[in-house]
Amino acid sequence: MNAPRLALQLLAVLAATLALALAPIAVQAATPGELIAGYTAQAGAAPVAARGQQFFNTTHGREWSCGSCHGAVPVQPGKHASTGKPIGALAPAANAERFTDAAKTEKWFRRNCNDVVGRECTAAEKADVMSWLLSLKS
Known part of the structure; x- marks a missing residue:
């Protein structure tokens, strides 16, 4: 096999390996609209x-x-009811980082729904809450 062809094959293998390694990261990134669309489809x-x-x-x-x-109206920072720990604003208009990571969003819903409702929230409840949060202006 000649050197240029071998180099191209090696680059192709490296590119494929890199794409597979980064795939989970790309899957986690999301927009609030994409998350609502997913919850809406589930609901x-x-x-x-x-x-x-x-x-x-x-x-x-x-x-x-x-x-x-x-x-x-969560456009201002909040405070945990029992610990007093500060919580950043929840509405995406006031906190651009909110609902931009699917895994964090699911973790947030799982933890908070358990505290508030005593169970996991349904996809419809998640979509409704996020829809309202997205309608808020800072």
Whole structure:
């Protein structure tokens, strides 16, 4: 085999290896709109922002609502209800980093829904809440 052809094959293998190594990183990156689209597809119904606002600010048989820590209109920083730990603004208009990573978003919903609702939120609840959060202006 000649040297130029071998070099091209080696570059192709390296490029394929790099693409496979970076694939999980690319899968995790998202936009809030992409996340809502995924939740909407899972739910099989369009999100309703007003329903998301109501869900966010209502207690569900437990001590806290989402708004207990994030504020009733979460365009300002919040504070954890029991620890007092500061929480960055939740609305994407006030915090551009919110809902840009699928894994972090799922972790956030899993933890917070368990605290607020005592279970995982449904895809429809996630889509509704995110729809409302995206409608907020800072």
